[in-house]
Amino acid sequence: MPPISPKDLLQKNDEDLVKLTLENQxxxxxxxxxxxxxxxxxILRISNVSEAEAEDVLQDVFIKAFQHLxxxxxxxxxxxWIYRITRNQVISNYRKIKARPQTVELIEEAGTGVxxxxxxxxxxxxxxxxxxxxEVEKVLTAMDQKYKEVLVLKYLEDKSYQEISxxxxxxxxxxxxxxxxxxxxxxxxxxxxxxxxALVEA
Amino acid sequence: xxxxxxxxAAIKEQKITPKPRWEFILKDSVVWVMFSLALxxxxxxxxxxxxxxxDQDWDIYNKLEKNIVEYALIIVPYFxxxxxxxFCGLAWLNFRQTKKGYRFHTYLVVLVSGVSGLILGTTxxxxxxxxxxxxxxxxxxxxxxRMVCHKSEFWEQPKLGLLAGEIVLWDGPxxxxxxxxxxxxxxxxxxxxxxxREPYQPGPPGPRRKIKLIGSQINDNTFRVLEVRPWQ
Numbered sequence: 001m002p003p004i005s006p007k008d009l010l011q012k013n014d015e016d017l018v019k020l021t022l023e024n025q026x027x028x029x030x031x032x033x034x035x036x037x038x039x040x041x042x043i044l045r046i047s048n049v050s051e052a053e054a055e056d057v058l059q060d061v062f063i064k065a066f067q068h069l070x071x072x073x074x075x076x077x078x079x080x081w082i083y084r085i086t087r088n089q090v091i092s093n094y095r096k097i098k099a100r101p102q103t104v105e106l107i108e109e110a111g112t113g114v115x116x117x118x119x120x121x122x123x124x125x126x127x128x129x130x131x132x133x134x135e136v137e138k139v140l141t142a143m144d145q146k147y148k149e150v151l152v153l154k155y156l157e158d159k160s161y162q163e164i165s166x167x168x169x170x171x172x173x174x175x176x177x178x179x180x181x182x183x184x185x186x187x188x189x190x191x192x193x194x195x196x197x198a199l200v201e202a
Numbered sequence: 203x204x205x206x207x208x209x210x211a212a213i214k215e216q217k218i219t220p221k222p223r224w225e226f227i228l229k230d231s232v233v234w235v236m237f238s239l240a241l242x243x244x245x246x247x248x249x250x251x252x253x254x255x256x257d258q259d260w261d262i263y264n265k266l267e268k269n270i271v272e273y274a275l276i277i278v279p280y281f282x283x284x285x286x287x288x289f290c291g292l293a294w295l296n297f298r299q300t301k302k303g304y305r306f307h308t309y310l311v312v313l314v315s316g317v318s319g320l321i322l323g324t325t326x327x328x329x330x331x332x333x334x335x336x337x338x339x340x341x342x343x344x345x346x347x348r349m350v351c352h353k354s355e356f357w358e359q360p361k362l363g364l365l366a367g368e369i370v371l372w373d374g375p376x377x378x379x380x381x382x383x384x385x386x387x388x389x390x391x392x393x394x395x396x397x398x399r400e401p402y403q404p405g406p407p408g409p410r411r412k413i414k415l416i417g418s419q420i421n422d423n424t425f426r427v428l429e430v431r432p433w434q
Contacts, residue, residue, distance in 0.1 A: 022220065028213070032206035040205070055205050062209040063218060070223040073301055169304035 006030075014078035022069055032062050035079075038157070039086050045152045047090045048141070053097075061089045080166035083157070087149070087167060117155035117186075135195045143189050147182035154179055230301060237296035241318055244289040246335060247282050248323020253332030254279045258353055259431070265362050265416070281349040290315050353414075358384035360419040365389065366433060369411045380413065391415060393427040 004012075004020070009030050012020065017034075021027045039061060043054040065085050072081055117136065140148050153159045153167060165175045203211075212218075255277070263273035293315040297303045303311070326332060339346045357366035360382075367389065371379035376393050412433035417426045 025213075025219070029206055029210045032209060033204070036204060036206050058205050059209045059212070062206070063213065066213060067218060067221050068226075069220040071221075071226040075302075165305065171305055171307045173307060 015074050018069060018072055018074075018078060025066075028066055028069075031078075035082055038079075039082065042083065042086060042152070042157060043090055045140075045156060046087070046145075046149050047094065049093070053093075057089055057093050058086075060093070061086045064089065076166050077163060080159075080163045083153075083159075083163075083167045084169065117151065135190075139186055139190045139193055139195055142193060143182075143185055146178065147185045150175070150178045150182045151186060233296055233299045237293055237300065240289050240293035240296055241315060242322065244286060244293060244315065244319035245322025245326055246331060247286045247289060248319050249326035249332035250335045250339075251279050251282045251286065251332070252323060252327040253336055254282070254350065254352075256327075257333075257434075259356075259414070262356060262364065262416070265364055266356060266359075267362075277351050279350050281346075286319070290319065293319075354383060357414050358382065360389075360425060363416060363418045365415040365417070365419075365425055366413065367415075369413065380415070383412075387423065389423055389425045391417075391425050391427050393417065396427050397429040399429065399431045 004027075009017065009020075009027065014031065014034070017027060017031050021031060036058070040051075040054055040058050043049070043057050043061075044051065047054065047057070049057065061082070065082055068085070072078065140151065143151075150164065150168070153164045159167065161172055161175050161179075164170075164179075165172045168175065170178070258277050260270075260273075263270055266273065268276070290312060294308065294311050297306075297311050297315070323332075336350075339350075340352075354366065357364050359365075365380075365382060367380035367382035369378055370381050370388065373379075375398060376396050378391050380389050380391055381387070382389060414431040414433055415425060415427045416429040416431070420426050
């Protein structure tokens with residue numbers, strides 16, 4: 001097989017890169033680099049662990065994914081597959097250490113994800129970006145894990161319904177229901193927490 | 203050093219390699235085989251259930267001084283229904299473990315598994331498997347007879363006008379002798395214009411012909427018959 005230039009590798013999609021990695025394991029580094037920031041952020045958002053612990057979890061995720069590369073089903077998106085492994089690893093890590101909630105900055109800045117979440121909930125953004133991020137984070141942290149993770153995937157990780165279904169291993173219909181309930185739970189939690197959102201009257 | 207680089211170094215240092223593809227194919231195949239087995243067993247259980255239902259006479263509840271609902275509740279084969287539910291659940295669990303099993307709703311999987319079990323069960327029943335399984339359990343499984351209601355329980359009550367046995371002496375369709383299944387007592391059976399149900403026709407009895415009789419008990423060894431049905 002002729003050597004592939006780093007530039008070419010960067011242009012390859014994930015699924016092609018998996019095939020190439022199975023032929024040349026050195027290329028796994030490229031896949032890991034692609035997902036390192038996204039998965040680290042995802043772990044922090046759904047787990048309440050410290051950054052150092054999140055890094056350990058991520059390392060385990062990468063090793064597990066590498067060992068299971070032959071199991072990857074090309075009918076799925078690679079990102080869904082590795083997000084699923086990450087979620088499972090977070091759950092397994094939680095069971096192992098019984099992590100207590102810690103103060104971790106889930107959302108550094110209110111980006112388009114937060115804006116979309118609030119807009120879907122008919123919430124006006126009466127706050128500046130940083131304050132808004134803190135408030136959303138406060139509500140998310142207090143929410144039930146099953147609702148929190150679906151909101152994180154939809155709005156902060158910008159995943160489609162199909163991707164969320166593949167990550168959580170739940171049928172599409174269940175994802176839609178879960179998301180609706182999560183939005184209701186978010187509104188309710190915001191009220192309970194006394195978070196300063198300006199709710200738009202229907 | 204980034205996490206990716208650290209991980210990559212760890213992979214090299216510990217000589218970690220991807221697990222071979224055949225391991226995953228084997229794992230997936232085992233799940234599908236388990237799912238198929240659960241469906242086949244479910245089909246077998248359905249075939250016994252159909253057999254037990256079809257082997258009962260649904261029009262004798264009056265003779266037993268019960269209404270149709272009470273009668274139905276007695277003859278429901280709970281033992282097999284519970285096993286069916288367990289295997290339907292096992293089929294669902296195995297299907298959930300397949301690669302894309304999670305994409306389907308539980309109710310859909312249970313429905314498809316139930317319908318497949320029904321189709322398989324009907325086919326097995328058609329080929330006589332339900333009857334064979336029931337006979338096997340009757341012969342080999344202790345307490346099985348107590349757990350499942352068989353027709354013999356109803357047809358061994360001459361006082362209620364229900365009798366079953368084997369013809370031992372033939373004098374014509376309105377007069378013959380049978381040996382009952384319960385105690386092996388011999389009964390003189392008489393009647394006038396006795397109705398013989400299909401597919402059993404009156405005629406000289408062959409060896410060990412088994413029949414069910416509806417009528418009334420006259421005395422300890424005489425039974426007045428109105429209708430004769432084949433045992434099977």
